[in-house]
Amino acid sequence: MHISKSRFYTILFVIVLFLQLYLPSFKANLFIQVGMVALYFLIEKITITESFLIKTIPVLLLLLLGFAGTLIHKYEVYNIIKDIFHFLKPVLGLLVGYLFYKKINNFSYFIKTIILCGFASAVLHFIILMATADLFSGSVERIREFGKDNFLELFAVFFLLYYKKFYQETLFSSVLKRKAILIVLLVSNILYFSRTMIVVAIILFLSIEGHTILTKKAIRFLAVFTLLIMLFYVFLFSVKIERDKPGMQAFLYKIKIAPAEIFKTKIDRENHKDLWDHWRGYEVKRAFALMKDNPSSFVFGTGYGSLVNLKFYAPLTGEKNGIKYISELHNGYMYVFYKTGALGIIILLIFFTMLYRTVYFNQKDKKFVTLFISAIGLIYLFTTLTITGIYNGRDVIIFILGAFLYFERKTNFQKEISE
Template identity: 35%
Template sequence: MALVIKKATLYQLLFGLCVYVPYFDNYELTFAVWIFATILTLSNTYSLGILKQVFSFALILTIATIVFFFKDYQLYFIIRDITYLCKPILGLLIGYQLCKKFPHKVFQTLVHTAFFIAVMHLLFLLRAFVFFKVGTINDIRFFGGYFSDFEVYGLITIVFHQKFELNFPKKKTIIYTSVIALSAFLYLARTNFIQFVILFLALKGYFEINKKSVTVVLSFLIIGGISYAGIWYLNPKRNGDGLEALLYKIKIAPIEPFKTKINRDDWKDFNDNYRSYENIMTVRQVSREGWSSVIFGQGIGSKVDLKQEVWLGDMNLRFISILHNGFMTIFLKAGLLGLFIYLITIYLLFQKTKTIDPLVSNINLLFLGTGVFLIFSNWVFMGVYNLSDNKSILIGLIICFREIYIKQNVKNQHLTTS
């Protein structure tokens, strides 16, 4: 028994490593660790549920690869695109395979991992405050990181701890909730705030259409609209400090990814709406190549010509192979066909497993919220294709847990009635 527990603990630590390694912002390291974990935990059997997801992402990669044979791209970008398009496949497999190693500690492991990430984040921020005297939102995000979707999942899980049968002591629940909430807030990421609200509403059952849910969602939209109007009236400045900088980002958020006309000669308009600029240039470039390019994309190794050099990360680039928008990235690589398949992967999360068990019902709601959030996340942050993202591991983990839990319940019912 001791050996089994020790093995399970080692796999839990491996799960934590796979989740945490993207925070180092080194994709080569992330890919190496994920490949290692995938091979180490290979399973003998896979369910139809996980195979649907994996096959969909593999099909997108296949389409982009086939198109590549009719193109002439640089080897470096070809290899890079292959690894990028493989990322959600690896994540799904890692989560699914590792779940089988500790099936009775899935949500506990999720929360413990989120707590560890939160503690590390707060320590990095403490160091930045002490040694670098950070005082602006941009500095806080530069030293601490720009987002952390996993911590929000950890927070939402412990907030709804009864729904997920965590059974943590009250004191531990309070400490974990406080630490993870503080850390998640200090990313000051608009997407994480929206993510929490979406998952919260989903787990409350407000995305299921009925009179109460419509009333609640409309109330949130009205409050959000009034709040946004207030921010617009305050007219926060672009280069403001502290709260003003955050309010400015909120002010431009509804417009930033959706503008269809951008003045490249106006640096403020260009910088504030850069995501839209990427989308515009991608659509123009793909459309110029004709109907086959629109349907099947331009393949792995393809790049978008921005028509001018742009400071991205730590270098000036004119040609980019990966965009901020996940939908547009897939459109570039695999066309409308690939985009349709990508939307299927999100649709699969909306499909409920019929049950009267409360835990399974709550997992269904968690997947519903995840699907809704992924629509938004893909538009501004590349979704599961983001190089720092680990949601695919979480999705694979919970798909497997739901299947194991249902099978165990069926088995127990059979033993009870026999």
């Protein structure tokens, strides 16, 4: 049976997305992605645009910069290789999205694939919830236990909502089918009860509506929006919200402590409530303390293989006695700073800025693409602070970005969409 290249690479792309979400082994996912990219290099002629190379230079530089600290210090080989794999991950993600859709070469097909994958993921989410959680228990924690977040589903919602607005054509012939997919996606997204997903949804909405392009109108809108957020937090701190209460109280409590969870570093390690409510801040505190012992690390980082000493055995991985040394941090900025120093932070911010600035390029036929690339830059600017951004082991946005970077520079773009 003959399979077209378009279908072949679509199948591979879908496999990568679902494994990234549902296969818990980071190493297995990485080896599969390396294998798929290697297979592409073996059977296809490699041509990469200058624009794509420019956009990926920062993540390549970060990958190389991590070796600087490793050359200065001595670490275990296993930990060095593990860190290299983590910094290699975004490079592979960009290549998979870019190279595969270079062969598929159909933008509307790409958008529809993401929507259908998001829908399938939402259905699976419902099945998992019905099998493992009591939806009527009122416990947000029980509902979230098997689904922390899912950006594939979130992007699928926005693709479904905005594609017709930009291209005046529908992806699904049946209005009923479109509405059914949309409802399933919306309900599933809500049931993740994810603070990060809420912020990412806001960023996507503001970006696609043009409010992140710095004009006087956008600045006024963002000022009002910021004021509303501040008033919301004033409300949260003015009412009593208990930590261990079931239902929405627990979720609102997590929203309430979100800023302190990231930035507070004065933490009583013996007070478990204080420690776990501000765990991200504690990780940052320990990493920064260790960097002070090696002044050169502020410039080049501590390098691949370096670990953060938590000073106690924390129950983080399910191991009986817990772990005392960790390699990864929730705060991606501190993670990059710890491994690659100030140079790494500068390079990372350049990468995000390059993505964000895409929105200012006047490409009427590709406005949908440039708006989403710009939004992804802003999304990573935020998620790097909370869930390690591009270095998150479950991140699927990087694959979507890789495909967008191909279509950003594709010629005869509008004609292809309408075919």
